[in-house]
Amino acid sequence: MASVPHGGKLVQIELMKGDSRDKAKDLSEAIxxxxxxxxxxxxxxxxxxxxxxxxxxxxxxxxxxVIDNMRLANDTPWTIPVLxxxxxxxxxxxxxxxxxxxxxxxxxAQLVFEELYKINKREYAMKVFGTEEEAHPGxxxxxxxxxxxxxxxLKAVTKYENNAFENYTLVPKETRVLFxxxxxxxxxxxxxxxxxxxxxxxxxxTALAFADGIFINPVLGKKxxxxxxxDVILAAxxxxxxxxxxxxxxxxxVLNYEMQYAGPKEAIMHAIMRKNFGCxxxxxxxxxxxxxxxxxxxxxxxIFKEFPDLGISAIFFREFFYCTKCSGIANEKICPHxxxxxxxFSGTKLRKMFLSGEVPPKEFMRPEVSxxxxxxxxxxxx
Amino acid sequence: MHxxxxxxxxxxxxxxxxxxxxxxxxxxVVAMHETKEVPEPFTSSDIEQIKERLKALGYL
Numbered sequence: 001m002a003s004v005p006h007g008g009k010l011v012q013i014e015l016m017k018g019d020s021r022d023k024a025k026d027l028s029e030a031i032x033x034x035x036x037x038x039x040x041x042x043x044x045x046x047x048x049x050x051x052x053x054x055x056x057x058x059x060x061x062x063x064x065x066v067i068d069n070m071r072l073a074n075d076t077p078w079t080i081p082v083l084x085x086x087x088x089x090x091x092x093x094x095x096x097x098x099x100x101x102x103x104x105x106x107x108x109a110q111l112v113f114e115e116l117y118k119i120n121k122r123e124y125a126m127k128v129f130g131t132e133e134e135a136h137p138g139x140x141x142x143x144x145x146x147x148x149x150x151x152x153x154l155k156a157v158t159k160y161e162n163n164a165f166e167n168y169t170l171v172p173k174e175t176r177v178l179f180x181x182x183x184x185x186x187x188x189x190x191x192x193x194x195x196x197x198x199x200x201x202x203x204x205x206t207a208l209a210f211a212d213g214i215f216i217n218p219v220l221g222k223k224x225x226x227x228x229x230x231d232v233i234l235a236a237x238x239x240x241x242x243x244x245x246x247x248x249x250x251x252x253x254v255l256n257y258e259m260q261y262a263g264p265k266e267a268i269m270h271a272i273m274r275k276n277f278g279c280x281x282x283x284x285x286x287x288x289x290x291x292x293x294x295x296x297x298x299x300x301x302x303i304f305k306e307f308p309d310l311g312i313s314a315i316f317f318r319e320f321f322y323c324t325k326c327s328g329i330a331n332e333k334i335c336p337h338x339x340x341x342x343x344x345f346s347g348t349k350l351r352k353m354f355l356s357g358e359v360p361p362k363e364f365m366r367p368e369v370s371x372x373x374x375x376x377x378x379x380x381x382x
Numbered sequence: 383m384h385x386x387x388x389x390x391x392x393x394x395x396x397x398x399x400x401x402x403x404x405x406x407x408x409x410x411v412v413a414m415h416e417t418k419e420v421p422e423p424f425t426s427s428d429i430e431q432i433k434e435r436l437k438a439l440g441y442l
Contacts, residue, residue, distance in 0.1 A: 002422075003417075004416065004417045005423070009423065010422075010423040049423075075409070167439055168439075170436075170441070173424050173432060174432050174435065174436060176422060177424075177433060177436065178436055178442065181433065181442055251441065253441075308406055308407075308413065309409040309413030309416075311413060311416075
């Protein structure tokens with residue numbers, strides 16, 4: 001049986017009726033808020049239940065409880081607030097319906113006003129990211145945003161147009177049907193933001209050995225410089241699944257989502273989203289959702305202990321490496337040899353190889369995956 | 383019971399208070415009950431539409 005949606009209900013926000021362009025013409029008198037592309041993606045995720053039980057943007061009670069206690073005000077586990085930042089001068093009140101528009105003034109959603117409030121950005125940064133340093137990308141984004149927050153329920157949304165990866169974007173109600181049709185009961189989620197090297201494949205396949213299927217769900221969206229580009233990640237995974245996975249054992253679908261690099265707290269959010277997709281388990285490896293040295297390499301393993309009621313089980317993995325003595329892939333739990341015998345799957349090393357046009361050894365990356373990356377014009381975010 | 387839990391958490395050093403421990407256990411128990419018999423949030427006609435899309439995309 002698929003996981004019960006987080007908070008007990010899979011949220012589905014209805015589509016706005018009529019053509020959104022016609023609606024835009026009628027908006028001269030409406031209260032409008034211009035939103036970023038990333039917020040547009042968040043609205044897509046809320047409206048399709050990926051962020052269930054949220055049905056809109058958080059109010060102050062939920063926000064404060066999340067940053068203080070890692071739970072919504074009703075005690076449901078939740079570790080990173082979902083907020084709508086609005087300009088300082090924005091004004092609205094009870095009973096107002098607010099139209100959220102994209103950069104071209106096209107309506108994206110109607111929001112029913114609940115509350116306007118302020119956050120303390122330094123407190124937010126410290127409690128969510130564990131640091132106030134602006135070098136942390138999540139902190140920098142927090143500081144750059146307005147501290148004025150609009151809370152409200154989404155009443156209706158427009159269809160997400162121009163999704164470059166629409167044919168690879170499944171929403172929870174689709175994956176839930178898909179897993180059932182495939183006869184999968186135990187489904188492992190695999191979160192990634194990278195093209196797969198052999199270490200990733202071993203994590204996936206080790207987890208898959210104990211489940212009916214694996215849901216490979218790469219995160220596409222705004223990333224930091226040096227990360228793989230979205231189309232490269234998708235094509236690389238297509239090559240891996242096609243050539244190295246038994247038929248009917250893996251589903252590859254993308255998640256449009258902006259990484260926050262909040263380490264352990266983001267690992268919990270990743271688990272919650274995959275629970276809503278119907279996954280029963282999630283694989284958590286080394287430095288999950290981390291950046292720089294802000295989090296311990298296995299901090300994301302520890303945090304799951306605090307959530308006995310999360311409703312999705314985490315399977316933890318130590319880092320895999322190639323051991324020249326074992327002549328195979330191993331990790332520190334199963335390999336007795338010293339570090340000098342180990343070749344680690346360093347993302348930095350792989351990036352350097354690709355940038356110089358070098359093909360990584362097959363012990364590092366499948367040749368079919370390397371080929372996809374080398375054939376792309378520019379594989380990395382600049 | 384209170385004393386027993388208090389002794390245990392002092393030894394194991396995992397919880398800050400008896401109240402924390404009890405909350406933890408209750409969350410686990412409540413979650414177990416919440417995961418039972420929750421119907422999927424779509425109708426049979428939704429399912430047919432979903433299957434059509436999944437087939438068209440090559441997932442089924």
